[in-house]
Amino acid sequence: MVLYALIAGVLIGLFYGFAALGLSLAFGVLRVVNIAHGDVIVLGSYLAYELSTQAHINPLFAIPIAVPLAVALGMAFYRFVAPSLGRSSDPEMVSLILFFGVSQVIEALATIGFSVNQDTLLTGPIGNGAVRILGQSFPNYYPAAAAVAVPGALLVMFYLYRSRLGLATRALMSSRADAMLSGIDVDRTSALSFGIALALAASAGALSVYVNGGVAPTDGPGLTTTAFAVVVIGGLGNPGGALVGGLVFGLAEQFAQSYEPNWAGLVPYVLLLAVMLVKPEGLLGRRVRYA
Amino acid sequence: MAEPSSPAHPQDGPPPASEALLELRAVAAGYGSMQVLWDINLSVGAGERVVILGANGAGKSTLLRVALGLLPLMHGTVWLRGEDVSGLRTDRRVARGIGFMTEVGVFPELSVRENLLLGAYRLGRRQAQNNLERTYDGFPLLAKFRSRPAGSLSGGQRKLVGVAKVLMGDPSLIVMDEPSSGLSPVAVQEVVEVLRQVQRSEVALLIAEQNTVFLDLAQRAVVIEGGRRRFDGTVVELRDDAALKRAYFGIE
Numbered sequence: 001m002v003l004y005a006l007i008a009g010v011l012i013g014l015f016y017g018f019a020a021l022g023l024s025l026a027f028g029v030l031r032v033v034n035i036a037h038g039d040v041i042v043l044g045s046y047l048a049y050e051l052s053t054q055a056h057i058n059p060l061f062a063i064p065i066a067v068p069l070a071v072a073l074g075m076a077f078y079r080f081v082a083p084s085l086g087r088s089s090d091p092e093m094v095s096l097i098l099f100f101g102v103s104q105v106i107e108a109l110a111t112i113g114f115s116v117n118q119d120t121l122l123t124g125p126i127g128n129g130a131v132r133i134l135g136q137s138f139p140n141y142y143p144a145a146a147a148v149a150v151p152g153a154l155l156v157m158f159y160l161y162r163s164r165l166g167l168a169t170r171a172l173m174s175s176r177a178d179a180m181l182s183g184i185d186v187d188r189t190s191a192l193s194f195g196i197a198l199a200l201a202a203s204a205g206a207l208s209v210y211v212n213g214g215v216a217p218t219d220g221p222g223l224t225t226t227a228f229a230v231v232v233i234g235g236l237g238n239p240g241g242a243l244v245g246g247l248v249f250g251l252a253e254q255f256a257q258s259y260e261p262n263w264a265g266l267v268p269y270v271l272l273l274a275v276m277l278v279k280p281e282g283l284l285g286r287r288v289r290y291a
Numbered sequence: 292m293a294e295p296s297s298p299a300h301p302q303d304g305p306p307p308a309s310e311a312l313l314e315l316r317a318v319a320a321g322y323g324s325m326q327v328l329w330d331i332n333l334s335v336g337a338g339e340r341v342v343i344l345g346a347n348g349a350g351k352s353t354l355l356r357v358a359l360g361l362l363p364l365m366h367g368t369v370w371l372r373g374e375d376v377s378g379l380r381t382d383r384r385v386a387r388g389i390g391f392m393t394e395v396g397v398f399p400e401l402s403v404r405e406n407l408l409l410g411a412y413r414l415g416r417r418q419a420q421n422n423l424e425r426t427y428d429g430f431p432l433l434a435k436f437r438s439r440p441a442g443s444l445s446g447g448q449r450k451l452v453g454v455a456k457v458l459m460g461d462p463s464l465i466v467m468d469e470p471s472s473g474l475s476p477v478a479v480q481e482v483v484e485v486l487r488q489v490q491r492s493e494v495a496l497l498i499a500e501q502n503t504v505f506l507d508l509a510q511r512a513v514v515i516e517g518g519r520r521r522f523d524g525t526v527v528e529l530r531d532d533a534a535l536k537r538a539y540f541g542i543e
Binding site: 089164167168171173174180181184185 | 382391398401405410416
């Protein structure tokens with residue numbers, strides 16, 4: 001049982017990290033928690049669901065379709081709201097309310113489009129068989145989720161830590177004013193980061209339809225909560241921290257599920273509180289950024 | 292570089308005959324409804340080295356923020372090489388050849404190398420790489436610390452990274468906000484020594500400071516008091532002004 005929980009925890013944890021990565025990125029550039037993050041995951045799930053049930057295409061094809069769409073939408077949305085946020089005397093509060101509104105709109109639209117009931121995909125991402133890893137049997141979406149999450153997260157890390165634009169992004173996460181003073185077009189860089197953040201959420205949606213046992217229009221806030229916990233455990237505003245947070249969250253949840261299933265929903269959040277008490281900046285958070 | 296002491300509407304006039312690198316004309320600015328600067332005129336010519344002297348809260352930093360477009364103007368105009376940039380975004384102003392060193396000087400989370408590369412962000416990848424080699428040759432200490440987060444260095448070393456970062460961008464004007472802040476007297480002297488190397492080049496300097504040590508680097512001084520320009524002249528003239536001497540050099 002230990003081995004099962006360990007493997008499942010790592011596989012699902014990697015996915016949690018990937019699903020939360022966009023929230024961390026959006027926080028880094030906007031300095032505000034995107035409450036609609038979970039709702040974008042829901043939209044990705046519906047795209048996967050429709051592809052599978054209507055077009056009879058593998059639901060994972062939702063990812064290549066969703067990524068350019070989400071990047072374009074995210075960039076347009078940022079360009080649309082950034083000027084009014086800039087004029088506001090309290091941009092953080094305004095964007096918090098704004099994202100709350102967006103979350104509600106997506107939920108309402110999803111209810112109109114797909115009805116309030118939960119939709120479940122009966123075919124798995126790679127057939128319906130179980131997968132055996134080290135003698136343990138797992139539903140095949142466990143390794144599939146990790147197989148999408150790992151290269152996806154690596155791609156984002158490569159962008160952030162190996163590209164010129166990624167360096168500019170990290171500079172602006174450190175200090176927006178200083179980034180401008182280094183000659184960085186912070187609006188364009190922020191817009192792109194926000195687009196990537198939404199693309200990550202939508203991509204995660206193609207798998208969360210399995211990991212969460214289906215998709216319903218009201219799933220958004222719950223998914224945002226999970227992603228928020230993951231990001232805070234790892235260290236808010238540190239993209240690498242999201243992955244560590246995801247692993248911690250996934251392992252805690254899977255171990256709880258194996259030994260005390262009734263407590264599975266509680267354990268990760270108790271852990272979140274414990275991390276906050278012992279290391280308020282998160283596991284990979286650095287105090288220096290607030291100094 | 293003499294200029295009229297208090298022109299009525301200088302922003303309505305023609306561009307200056309001698310093209311200043313940076314020129315502020317009748318600038319007023321502040322935060323919200325609180326005005327901090329009144330009728331500031333200031334110009335920095337090519338290769339000129341100017342220190343803005345003033346106490347804490349006199350409006351030095353505000354003046355620099357307005358010049359770079361981080362703070363909107365209430366009144367007046369800002370010019371770069373004869374071009375009115377009053378409506379131009381900060382990064383576009385920087386792209387016209389201004390290197391700005393903040394009080395912190397660096398991005399503390401990023402490595403020394405990354406900080407330096409950001410200094411040359413506007414120049415593109417190849418030029419940045421060339422300038423990086425040049426910087427490592429000029430400051431061997433930075434080559435040694437290239438992979439360390441800039442925030443882990445000492446205050447003096449951080450300022451060194453800050454100066455090198457700004458030089459990476461091949462600017463024609465370097466603007467510095469309180470380079471002495473948070474430094475020990477010894478470290479301040481080290482920063483001044485580094486800036487002496489800059490002094491030998493053709494780069495213009497505009498330094499906002501309350502520490503008079505930096506006057507050694509400058510030809511001209513501008514004194515700001517209570518958000519207004521109190522003095523604009525050569526450093527020699529400043530040292531000859533009895534009242535200012537008392538205020539900024541202590542009673543001797």
